[in-house]
Amino acid sequence: MIILSNFSNIHQWLLGLIQNAVATRVVELTIIALAYLAAFALIGLLLVLAERRIAAFFQLRLGPNRVGPWGLFQTVADALKLVSKELTGTVKADKFLYGLAPYFVIITALVSMSIIPFSKEVQVFDINIGIFFFISVSSLGVIGIFLAGWSSNNKYSLIGGMRTGIQMVSYELSVGMVVVTMVILSGTLQLSQIVALQQHTWFIFQGHVSAIIAFMVMMIASTAETNRTPFDLVEAESELGAGFHTEYSGMNFAYFFLSEFMNMFLSASIIVVLFFGGWLSPFGITAGIPFMGLFWFILKVSVVIFIFMWFRWTFPRLRIDQILTLEWKYLLPINMVNIVLMAALVWLGLTF
């Protein structure tokens, strides 16, 4: 609970107020949970809006600009509409799993978010196996999508869920191997330390050739892992209706939708932490100012997310066999060679 020790003033203040160590801790945890939930919703809503406006500019349109200044409240209005909608379901659906699936997806996204180092001060859960924890927890999300596809009792949903299984399991391998590559360079799994090691040079420059290859593979694999176009055949609209969440309505649908964007944010965060120095400012220009880390982190993540969106509005959707060919015949061999290359670079001391 790093955040508590860094906000020791607040901790002392609460302790003085409540006069009970256990109760203080419970109150603090509640505050943090609420703050993260609020941030989760806020980031999700902003990302949906950003996606729609950026898509519009790519397609020579203007996008939603009616609700509020620059359409800022468009997604808030959408969310309100979704909250007020009835939760419908199919008669023959497996009711328990059908209801459970969206929570699997959203909770894995929330848990993964806890280890992200937003800045030096803002990180809830800084365990020494941080990046490993992220990989293992975020791979649980596929279970939610799988359950949703199966329990809906709908052919489209089932096919969508099956495709998810194939795709996410394949591409998690690539993400994992890229992480291994970068861990060889860093020598630690703890996210705060990974960031601290990039104090002078970002990892993408420290590992030069190997890190750049790893970064490119990571961009492709993350796009596939978050089910975004060009790898969105999980919910290919022209083929499957809406894929695994065809039968979901109202807030249950919104959970899937939100978690999709949160997964994109989390992937971008991990990319920023692994390659671009996390919350560190370039050349240490704002090193002394507190909370500037948050600004730099959000800026870097925004750039990576923009590249994801750029992918989405440029490339056509891949077929299922093309997706598997790309992963197993190209990315995986490249990754394996790259791990050896990185190990050799570190061994020979050729990193900066």
Add this chain to the structure above:
Amino acid sequence: MSYLSDITGGIKSLLGGMTVTGKYFFINFFTRKEVITEEYPDNMDTLKMYDRFRGEVVMWHNENNEHKCTGCSSCERACPNGAIEIIWKKEVNPETGKAKRAIDKHIYHLGMCTMCGLCIEACPTDAIEWGQDFHHTTYDRTQLTKVLNKPGSKVISGTKE
């Protein structure tokens, strides 16, 4: 090694595609130059539809309130929906004393029109043409029946069928 050239060729073509879309994004993000969206209710005053836009059939009149319709009823016959009705009158030429037929009313039922344009193609004198107005909503269906020739208008003398 077609394997390696596949990879480099793939990366090149992907980057090429991203260059094209990225160019449009940055142009639109900073200047809105290429944006083709019309913000309709806001730009009512400046909105100009394209010449090819088929809003309604109108009859052209010159400044002397004269039109080119001789009343040949080609348009009436060409219309697949019966949206055009022509009401005739006899007009006596004061110089020669001959009676000549001319239109009294060129009635156009906008509610029945499908904008197929066959009447405009059929017109031998180009008297009717496309108008670009599209604000056609009314509270009463009878208002969709329009008389195209203006009251008191005459055919331009010398117009031949």
